Amino acid sequence: MEFKGENGEFFLLSTITKETISEVTQDQESYLSIFWNTKATSSLIIDNVSYELKPNQILFLTELHSVDLSSINTLNVIRFNRSFYCLENHDSEIGCKGLLFFGASQVPMITLQEENKKAIEILWKVFHNEFKATDEMQGEMLQMLLKRFLILCTRIFKCQHKSITIQETKMDVIRNFSFLVEVHFKKKHLVADYADLMNKPAKSITNLFSSHSNRSPLQVIQDRILLEAKRMLISTEIPIKEITFELGFEDMPSFSRFFKNKMGISPKAYRDVKNIQSI
Numbered sequence: 204m205e206f207k208g209e210n211g212e213f214f215l216l217s218t219i220t221k222e223t224i225s226e227v228t229q230d231q232e233s234y235l236s237i238f239w240n241t242k243a244t245s246s247l248i249i250d251n252v253s254y255e256l257k258p259n260q261i262l263f264l265t266e267l268h269s270v271d272l273s274s275i276n277t278l279n280v281i282r283f284n285r286s287f288y289c290l291e292n293h294d295s296e297i298g299c300k301g302l303l304f305f306g307a308s309q310v311p312m313i314t315l316q317e318e319n320k321k322a323i324e325i326l327w328k329v330f331h332n333e334f335k336a337t338d339e340m341q342g343e344m345l346q347m348l349l350k351r352f353l354i355l356c357t358r359i360f361k362c363q364h365k366s367i368t369i370q371e372t373k374m375d376v377i378r379n380f381s382f383l384v385e386v387h388f389k390k391k392h393l394v395a396d397y398a399d400l401m402n403k404p405a406k407s408i409t410n411l412f413s414s415h416s417n418r419s420p421l422q423v424i425q426d427r428i429l430l431e432a433k434r435m436l437i438s439t440e441i442p443i444k445e446i447t448f449e450l451g452f453e454d455m456p457s458f459s460r461f462f463k464n465k466m467g468i469s470p471k472a473y474r475d476v477k478n479i480q481s482i
Contacts, residue, residue, distance in 0.1 A: 204216045204217065204331070204334040206287075206334075206341065206342055206345055208286070208287065208342050209437065209477065210286060210433055210434055210437050210438065211284070211286045211430070211433065212284065212286045212287040212342060213234070213282075213283060213284045213286065213287055214281075214282070214283045214287045214288075214342075214345050214346075214349070215227070215280065215281070215282040215283070216280070216281055216330050216331070216334065217279075217280045217282075218277060218278070218279050218280070219272070219275070219277070219278055219280055220275070220276065220277050221272070221273060221274070221275055221276070224272040224273065224275065227272070227280050227282055234266055234282045234283060234284050235263075235264070235265055235266060235282070235283055235284070235285075235304060236263070236264045236265075236268075236270075236280065236281070236282045237261060237262075237263055237264075237280065237281040237282075237352075237356075238256060238261065238262050238264070238278050238279070238280055239260075239261040239278065239279040239280075239281075239323070240256045240257065240258055240259070240260050240261070240276075240277075240278055240279075241258065241259070241277070241279060242258060242276055242277045243258065243276045243277070244256065244257050244258065244276070245274070245275040245276045245277070245278055246274040246275065247262075247270060247271065247272060247274070247275060248270070248271035248274075249264065249268055249269070249270050249271075249310055254310065254312075256275075256278070256312075257314075259314060259315040259316075259320055260312055260313065260314050260315070261312065261313050261315065261323075261356060262310055262311065262312040262313075263303040263304055263310075263311045263312075263356075264304075264310065265304050265378060265381075268310070268374075279327065281349070281352070283349065285427075285430065286430055286434075287342075287345075287346065287349075288346055288349050288350070289385065302357055302360055302361065303353060303356055303357055303360060311360060313356055313359045313360050313363055314359075314363065315359070319355065319359055322355055323352070323355060323356075326348065326351060326352055326355070329348060330345070330348055330352075333345055333348060373411055373414075373415060374415060376401070376403070376408065376411055377411055377412060377415055377416060379401065380397055380401065380408060380412075380420060380423070381423055383397050383400055383401070384397065384423055384424050384427050385427065387400070388424060388427040388428055388431070388451075389428075389431070389449060389450055389451050390451050391424075391451070392424060392425075392428065392451055393421075393424075394408060394409060394420045394421055394424070397420070397424075408420055425461075425465070428450055428451075428461070429461075429462070429465050429466070431450060432446065432450060432458075432462060432470065433466075433473070435449070435450075436470055436473055436474040436477070437474070437477045443455065443458075443470050443471060443474070446458070446470070458470065
């Protein structure tokens with residue numbers, strides 16, 4: 204079951220087997236993923252490391268993880284992109300920078316006990332029921348349910364991992380860069396800006412992305428700016444001039460050039476087309 208919003212929002216709820224893994228292996232870099240095992244132990248290879256996901260265990264992956272699902276049995280899956288859900292509040296434990304996705308150097312995993320297993324199972328059923336709705340509120344309701352799911356899982360994770368030692372790895376550097384972009388993308392548009400925040404040479408960050416990601420660090424920055432620009436053009440009536448300065452551009456021509464280079468049309472044309480489509 205999939206939800207697709209008019210601004211690129213994507214949410215998927217599914218139960219997969221090794222025969223149906225194509226549902227979650229396309230465009231892998233764009234999504235955050237949650238895998239919940241309710242049946243026999245499944246094997247996954249994540250960043251070239253083998254993991255066993257036992258019954259009643261849930262693990263959480265970002266778009267920066269490389270995952271091989273060819274040896275799984277049956278798994279429940281939730282996948283979503285940052286357009287659908289990503290809290291910008293960097294102090295939040297349930298945002299895209301939260302404990303479940305970026306809070307540990309190893310792959311975050313929880314084990315459900317009987318009391319919290321029932322809560323997760325009930326919520327899974329509510330997800331299914333919501334997909335029966337077809338009104339304009341479906342996306343917002345799915346976001347609320349996902350937030351509740353993440354809150355429940357975060358509480359379990361905190362109880363089960365009270366003494367996490369943070370060890371920086373190459374992937375941690377990339378994930379931290381992505382998080383900093385979430386926090387500062389409206390003001391900082393250059394890789395060098397983030398390299399300064401991380402006390403690392405810009406070239407080393409670029410090389411890390413080249414080896415471990417399909418996107419360059421500059422693409423990560425620009426994709427986040429573009430996402431916010433599209434959201435503001437569609438979901439608000441803020442004048443384009445104000446959007447320009449809100450997103451850190453010096454003037455409207457520079458913002459227009461950036462947007463047109465990415466989308467093929469000007470910000471005004473994009474807003475006009477989307478407004479017509481919504482009528």
